[in-house]
Amino acid sequence: MALTGLQIFKLLPNTNCKDCGFQTCLAFAMKLAARQAELDLCPHASEEAKEILGAAATPPIRLVKIGTGPREVTVGEETVLFRHDKTFYHATAIALSLTDTMPDDEIAQRISEAEGINFERAGENLTVNLLALLSESGNAERYAETARKISDESGMPLILCSDDPQLLKPAVDACAVRRPMIYAATEKNWESMAELARSFKVPLAVRHHGSLSDLHDLASKIREAGVEDLVLEPGAGTLAMALENQTLIRRAALEQSDKSFGFPTLVRLGGGDEGPLTVSSAATLAICKYASIVILDRYEPWMFLPLLTLRQNIYTDPQKPLQVDPVIYAIGEPGPDSPLAVTTNFSLTYFIVSTEIEGSGTPAWLAIVEAEGLSVLTAWSAGKFGGELVGKRLLEMGVEEKVSHRKVIIPGYIAVIQGEMEDAMPGWEILVGPEEAGDIPAYLKEVWE
Amino acid sequence: MAFEITTKTWPGKIPEITLGKDKGGGFRTVTIGGEETLPFHHFEGRTANRPVIALEVPDSDPENWIELAKEPYRDVLDNPVAWAKRAVDDFGADLLCLHLRGAHPDRGDRSAEECAELVRTVLDETRVPLIIKGPGPSDKQNEVLRKCGEAAEGEGCLLASAVEGHYQTLVATAIAYGHYLVAETPIDVNLAKQLNILISEMNLPPQRIVIDPLTGGLGYGLEYTYSVMERIRLQGLGGDPMLQMPMICFVGEETWKVKEVKTTAEDQPDWGDQRGRALLWEIGTAVSLLISGAGILVMRHPEAAAVVRKAVGELMGEGN
DSSP: OOOOHHHHHTTSOOOOOOTTSSSSHHHHHHHHHTTSSOGGGOTTOOHHHHHHHHHHHSOSSOOEEESOGGGOEEEOOOOOSSGGGSOOOSOOEEEEEEETTSOHHHHHHHHHHHHHOEEEETTEEEEOOEEEEEOOSOOHHHHHHHHHHHHHHOOSOEEEEOSOHHHHHHHHHHHGGGOOEEEEEOTTTHHHHHHHHHHHTOOEEEEEOSOHHHHHHHHHHHHHTTOOOEEEEEOOSSHHHHHHHHHHHHHHHHHSOOSTTOSOBEEEEOOSSOOHHHHHHHHHHHHHTTOSEEEESSOOGGGHHHHHHHHHHHTSOTTSOOBOOSSEEEESSOOTTSOEEEEESBHHHHHHHHHHHHHHTOOEEEEEEOOTTOOHHHHHHTTSSOHHHHHHHHHHHTHHHHOSSOEEEEOGGGGGGHHHHHHHSTTOEEEEOOSSGGGHHHHHHHHOO | OOOOOOOOOOSOOOOOEEESOOOSTTOOOEEEOOBSSSTTOTTTSOBOSOOEEEEEEESSOOTTSOHHHHGGGGGGTTOHHHHHHHHHHTTOOSEEEEEOGGGSGGGTOOOHHHHHHHHHHHHHHHOSOEEEEOSSSSHHHHHHHHHHHHHTTTSOOEEEEEBTTBOHHHHHHHHHHTOEEEEEOSSOHHHHHHHHHHHHHTTOOGGGEEEEOOOOOTTTTHHHHHHHHHHHHHHHHTTOGGGOSOEEEEHHHHHTTSHHHHSOTTTOGGGOOHHHHHHHHHHHHHHHHHTTTEEEEEESOHHHHHHHHHHHHHHTTTTO
């Protein structure tokens, strides 16, 4: 947990010797609290101070990186239980599994499908993140060869899945430079797995589906054996158990500074005979409640748009609304005679307005004006959506070339900007649209005929 | 260091609400609320009742629904009574949400008397509790819900929805005929609290109010609803009586209208099969709102509802 300047000050010598470069110990303490200085600037700091400050500086949940290069996956370092308290930082990484018994061309196809999943939404690219290679052949050579091939041909980071350290070793060796994660250390194999992870400097998943205290003991032993990058997999046999375990692990890390639970977590789904919708409903819970990695042993192409959109929603910073690009969007297939409407670049506003226009059956142009991602009324109150500015932007965007008429619809809540817009857009008629997006279809039907 | 679970307790509790009327003859009631802890935190507090699923029943052919959503009711689209019975008997709805959409001036302008008659028939035929959803905030809605409330006197229906500026008539109706009231506010904790206070000041007890935090569907503001619900529940458990009501989410209507659900796989091949994608859009919205505190989920597709029902069972610790 972070310390305040005063708490840090009490740990300093209070001699104001200026050796650290600051005028007083208090000034130095304030800089330390703000993370703008390091304790080693003070040559007189006690061992106790070093220890306490060192522990406080360590994030309660460790940041773990899997893979290398542009598709490197970063999970952990979360700081809250509820997203409204701050934000969730590192979105749940989705891993798709494949097995070494699949023919090479099928493996190649699955990889290219996984790499191809990419939905652009609100200025972000939604993708799946990892490939989980299961060893079903039982043949270490085949497994290592497959792992090497994937690691050579795909930029997606790998999870190497087997409980047999002997079988895993050649595969880990073959692609260690690409930093795969080993899955998983268990009660039975943990010593060899810890050795493998430590010697190849790769992250290690720790699985225990028994009680949380069993998982805790196992993670403690592996930490003591010198493995720093762990990912924890508690039991998730039912949704209630998944929720309980994930919640208690996150709480222990954040509220008790529990070191053995201070790691990202993992949920593996789809290994049983449940249908893809049931798997997806479990994935929904996992994304909302704290899983850093979800391995899907079963998946269908249609699962990804909903699940990745959910992930984007949950991991959006509540303080920084998503924004869409400020351009003129074609909704349906509008022509020069189609209606033209304008609103802000707050992604939610855009999505709702465009959905209603689409639902109306009347194709239209929707011009998005930059307003720092604020909604219409908020943007207007903050002086980001005044009539002069909106009018100017619309002309700059080239609305005159898009439509042959000279009419533009503004949101009903800001009817007040009508006059200013008329001044800013000579020759244009400024129409006041409805206040609520839900009334857009009726409005278009009535007004635009 | 061994691990020990530390648990939290809360000073507040969500009061229980029993919808419907236990009058024998196969008439069922539904009890929601009763939580003494965060959603499904069984390890530290009691969740007295399982969240329930209401299926939507439109009073007239919902011409704006996509084919996929109409499919289960193909032969009863303009027969709300048959629709309602199917939703209960075949699809296992805990309760129904009768949407009086046809009372809207633009959609047939059905009279309040006709609506009331339909309400009476659906209650008698299905024998499950009813959410009566009006055509939208207006004088017409007030009139319609008043007539319906009168026709269903003592049946413990849930009237939807009171909003700021249009709540007095509905409150009076709920008081006069023994019903419960949905209080809808636009995704804001303070506005929710304020409306509950206004309603309580008219002497409808807080135990007769259900909060509608306004559902943003998946991709369309879900995160706002999710967080507002978490905050409402935290404040309610923290002891604020004006935020201790159970919550209702109108999931079906918010999910089935969006582009990602309506677009076919032919038009967007990389989005994958439309059926699974559409069902998951509704399931994903429902499950995330379930774990942020929903007590009633109003859903559209029976297959999505079945998956969510299974999730509720697991979250309640059944079948473990």
